[in-house]
Amino acid sequence: MVGYGGCAVRRAALSPAPSGTGAHAARPDGRRAAGRAAARRAAALIPIRTIRQCVGMIQNTSDCIEVRVTAGSRDEADRICSAVVERRLAAGAQIVAPIESTYWWAGEVQHSQEWLLLMTTTTGRFEDLARCVRELHSYEVPQIIASALVAGTADYLEWIRRETAPGSGG
Missing domain, CATH: 3.30.70.120 (Alpha-Beta Plaits)
Structure with missing residues (x-):
């Protein structure tokens, strides 16, 4: 979990996983690492605030x-x-x-x-x-x-x- 100004979201919700590394990625033995339920849980947002509200509170900075x-x-x-x-x-x-x-x-x-x-x-x-x-x-x-x-x-x-x-x- 990551917190941003009172917002909590799962890390998976902030950036998509690279291809082949998600919850359904194949293991070396050829079997899938997890089922659909695990994939839904990994990508789910925690509904403290919507991601749209949270993004407005976060500002990128270069200075x-x-x-x-x-x-x-x-x-x-x-x-x-x-x-x-x-x-x-x-x-x-x-x-x-x-x-x-x-x-x-x-x-x-x-x-x-x-x-x-x-x-x-x-x-x-x-x-x-x-x-x-x-x-x-x-x-x-x-x-x-x-x-x-x-x-x-x-x-x-x-x-x-x-x-x-x-x-x-x-």
């Missing part, structure tokens, strides 16, 4: 991103999150902590405890956000990576855009 940064201490994580939100470089920021990281540094495998920061912003604000993080970060090469938000609720994505717009005051 909203989630930025991930790791910090070496809770204080550093707090400083970075506060700065990027106060400067409106991110609409919001969360600290996930602590995490255990394993990575190569100075020719050796390192193990350390870090704090993961998740920040929502737009592609247009990424460079300024990265510059702010570098100013406040203790690492020589901090992790500053972004992932596209493929979809989200229209009101949430609009909130990100509004709160990070240059010159926005709230």
